[in-house]
Amino acid sequence: MHDLIVIGGGVAGLFLAANLPDRQVLILDHAKTVGSKLLITGGGSANITNDLSSRELLVHFSTKAMRNFLAPSLLSFTPSDLMNWFEDRGVELIVRADGHVFPSSLDARTIRTALISHVNSDIRTDCTVTGIIKDEESFTIHTSDRSFTTRFVCLATGGMSCPATGSDGSGYTLAKALGHTIAPPKPALTPIITNEKTAHLSGISLSDVSVTHKRSTTLGDLLFTHDGLSGPVILNLSRAVAKGDAVTISVLDSATLEENLLTFPQKRISTIIKTLGVPASFAKEICERSSLDSARNAGTLRKEERKLLCRTAGALSFEVKATKGFKQAMVTSGGVELSEVDRKTMESRVTPGLFFCGEVLDYDGESGGYNIQAACSTAYLAAEAIRKKIDSGRQSMTQNKEPKGSLSVDI
Ligand SMILES: Cc1cc2nc3c(=O)[nH]c(=O)nc-3n(C[C@H](O)[C@H](O)[C@H](O)COP(=O)(O)OP(=O)(O)OC[C@H]3O[C@@H](n4cnc5c(N)ncnc54)[C@H](O)[C@@H]3O)c2cc1C
Incomplete structure (x- = not known):
C-alpha cells in the first residue's frame, strides 16, 4: 500500500511529492508528461513567484475568501522560502525590477527538471483515474489499467485552462464523487x-x-x-x-x-x-x-x-x-469549494484522508508569479500535514504491535 497517491503531476503535485522524498508516494497523471503547463508559464521562462512578503502577495488574490484561505499556506511557505527551495537545489534565480522571479536561464525547463529530479516517487503518465473509492482506513484508486491502494490521496489536478496541457477539469468530477462542491469554473486571466x-x-x-x-x-x-x-x-x-x-x-x-x-x-x-x-x-x-x-x-x-x-x-x-475561453486563459476561477477544505492542512473536511493543492481549489491570483507560488505553498502545507499523518500512523502501528507482543510473552 502507498502512503500517498498524488493525482496530477503539475507544479503543485510535483512540489508536494518533492517535499515527501522519504515516503511511499506515487504520482498518477493522465497526460503524456508531467509539468507540461509549467513549460509555457511566463512565456516559457516560468515566473515562479514575486519578491514580496506573503501579506503583500495575498493582495493579488481577488476575494476575501481566497485571501483568508491562502493566508496560512503563504505565511508558512513564503515567496522567499520558495526562492530558497530552488536555490538550495542549485537553481539560480533572477528578480526582475518589477519583482517577478524567474530562473536565470529564463527557461521554464530548468524549474521542471529541478522539481522532477527531487521527486523520489514513481510517476505514471498516460494513466487515467477512473474512480476513487474511500475504504475505512485507505483509498482504492482505479485507473485505466490497474488499481492501487493508498492511505492518503491528494487531488492536484489543476483547473481547466489550457486543457492541452492535461488540466481538463476531470479532477472536479473526482472531487465531486468524493462529496465536494465545485464553484462553477470560469476562464480567468484571459485576453x-x-x-x-x-x-x-x-x-x-x-x-x-x-x-x-x-x-x-x-x-x-x-x-x-x-x-x-x-x-x-x-x-x-x-x-x-x-x-x-x-x-x-x-x-x-x-x-x-x-x-x-x-x-x-x-x-x-x-x-x-x-x-x-x-x-x-x-x-x-x-x-x-x-x-x-x-x-x-x-x-x-x-x-x-x-x-x-x-x-x-x-x-x-x-x-x-x-x-477568450479556457484555451487561452492562464488560470481558472472556481473549483473545489474552499470552505470544505481545512486551510491549515489542505485536508478535506468532507472526506478525511483526501487532500487538495494547487489550482483545483477555488482560488485564482493575478498574473505575476502568484499562481505558482500558491500552488507550491498549498502543496507544502499538504506535504507537512500528510507527513505527520503517515508518521503518527506508523507510530500507532508500532505501539499497537508492542503490547500484543508483550501480552503474548506474559501469557
Ligand atoms: C500560458 C500560461 C502561462 C502562465 N504563466 C504563469 C506564470 O508565469 N506564473 C504563475 O505563477 N502562473 C502562471 N500560470 C498559471 C500556472 O501555470 C498555474 O496556476 C499552475 O500551473 C497550477 O498548477 P497545478 O499543479 O495546480 O495545475 P496544473 O499545472 O494544471 O497541473 C495539473 C496536472 O494534473 C493532471 N491531471 C488533470 N486531471 C487529471 C486526472 N483526472 N487524472 C490524472 N491527472 C490529471 C494534468 O495532466 C496536469 O499535469 C500560467 C498559466 C498558463 C496557461
Whole structure:
C-alpha cells in the first residue's frame, strides 16, 4: 500500500511529492508528461513567484475568501522560502525590477527538471483515474489499467485552462464523487475581444498605460492583438469585465499633449505624439479616432479639434465583446469549494484522508508569479500535514504491535 497517491503531476503535485522524498508516494497523471503547463508559464521562462512578503502577495488574490484561505499556506511557505527551495537545489534565480522571479536561464525547463529530479516517487503518465473509492482506513484508486491502494490521496489536478496541457477539469468530477462542491469554473486571466477592430494595431505594446474599467484605474503593460486587448494589465482585469463594458486606455496625459501641441505649432501632430513615447501606428489611431489627418501641423488645429485630440489620447475607449475561453486563459476561477477544505492542512473536511493543492481549489491570483507560488505553498502545507499523518500512523502501528507482543510473552 502507498502512503500517498498524488493525482496530477503539475507544479503543485510535483512540489508536494518533492517535499515527501522519504515516503511511499506515487504520482498518477493522465497526460503524456508531467509539468507540461509549467513549460509555457511566463512565456516559457516560468515566473515562479514575486519578491514580496506573503501579506503583500495575498493582495493579488481577488476575494476575501481566497485571501483568508491562502493566508496560512503563504505565511508558512513564503515567496522567499520558495526562492530558497530552488536555490538550495542549485537553481539560480533572477528578480526582475518589477519583482517577478524567474530562473536565470529564463527557461521554464530548468524549474521542471529541478522539481522532477527531487521527486523520489514513481510517476505514471498516460494513466487515467477512473474512480476513487474511500475504504475505512485507505483509498482504492482505479485507473485505466490497474488499481492501487493508498492511505492518503491528494487531488492536484489543476483547473481547466489550457486543457492541452492535461488540466481538463476531470479532477472536479473526482472531487465531486468524493462529496465536494465545485464553484462553477470560469476562464480567468484571459485576453479581451473588443467590438472595435484592432487587427491593424496587432503587436503594438504600450508600457505603463493606465486602464480604467468601472471607475477603477490600473497601471500596467498592454498588448494589442488581432481581435482585442491583452498584456498583464488586461489579463488581470479580465476577471471583472462583462460584455458591453467599456475599457478605457489612457496613453497620454491630455494636458501634456495640449502643452506640446501649443509649444510646437510647426510640428506634425503624429510627430508630437511620437515624441511623447507613443508608437507611430498608435499615434495614427488616436488621430483617426479624432477625425484628424495625422500629417497636419499642430498650429493648424482649431481649438475644438485640439481639445478633442487631447481628450481622445487621454481616454481611448474599447467595448468588451467577450473574453477568450479556457484555451487561452492562464488560470481558472472556481473549483473545489474552499470552505470544505481545512486551510491549515489542505485536508478535506468532507472526506478525511483526501487532500487538495494547487489550482483545483477555488482560488485564482493575478498574473505575476502568484499562481505558482500558491500552488507550491498549498502543496507544502499538504506535504507537512500528510507527513505527520503517515508518521503518527506508523507510530500507532508500532505501539499497537508492542503490547500484543508483550501480552503474548506474559501469557
Ligand atoms: C500560458 C500560461 C502561462 C502562465 N504563466 C504563469 C506564470 O508565469 N506564473 C504563475 O505563477 N502562473 C502562471 N500560470 C498559471 C500556472 O501555470 C498555474 O496556476 C499552475 O500551473 C497550477 O498548477 P497545478 O499543479 O495546480 O495545475 P496544473 O499545472 O494544471 O497541473 C495539473 C496536472 O494534473 C493532471 N491531471 C488533470 N486531471 C487529471 C486526472 N483526472 N487524472 C490524472 N491527472 C490529471 C494534468 O495532466 C496536469 O499535469 C500560467 C498559466 C498558463 C496557461
